Amino acid sequence: xxxxxxxxxxxxxxxxxxxxxxxxxxxxxxxxxxxxxxxxxxxxxxxxxxxxxxxxxxxxxxxxxxxxxxxxxxxxxxxxxxxxxxxxxxxx
Numbered sequence: 001x002x003x004x005x006x007x008x009x010x011x012x013x014x015x016x017x018x019x020x021x022x023x024x025x026x027x028x029x030x031x032x033x034x035x036x037x038x039x040x041x042x043x044x045x046x047x048x049x050x051x052x053x054x055x056x057x058x059x060x061x062x063x064x065x066x067x068x069x070x071x072x073x074x075x076x077x078x079x080x081x082x083x084x085x086x087x088x089x090x091x092x
Contacts (some may be wrong), residue, residue, distance in 0.1 A: 002030055002075045005082045013040035022081075027058060028071040030081055045085065055086040 001021035006014050014020060015038075022037070024030035031052075035042040045056050052058075058065045059082040065073045075081065 001077055002079045002081055004030065004034060005080060007082070007084055009085055010041055010044060010083065013044060014038045024075055026071065026075055027060065027065055027069075027073045027081065030075055031071070045083065053085070057084045057086060058082070059084065 001023045003019050004022045005019050006017060011017065020034075022030050022033045024033050031045075035046075045052055047053055052071075060068065060073055060075060060079055062082075065071070
């Protein structure tokens, strides 16, 4: 299983852990497995159209999947995925 690193903004949805093992041979499969185990994550990452929000960045071993094969990017057991929703806004 690959390792998914969970940023602080998503940790409450996965029980507070920083990393978790998630099965899948592509980024899409890993995400589906993650959603099945932790449905609250899906609500934070996916829009009503079923697509990832455009502000969600995903990296496999520090490589942006947008520059690889996007959700079809292959994932091995030794790989680490980082799901990083972009943060914006703040106080004036």
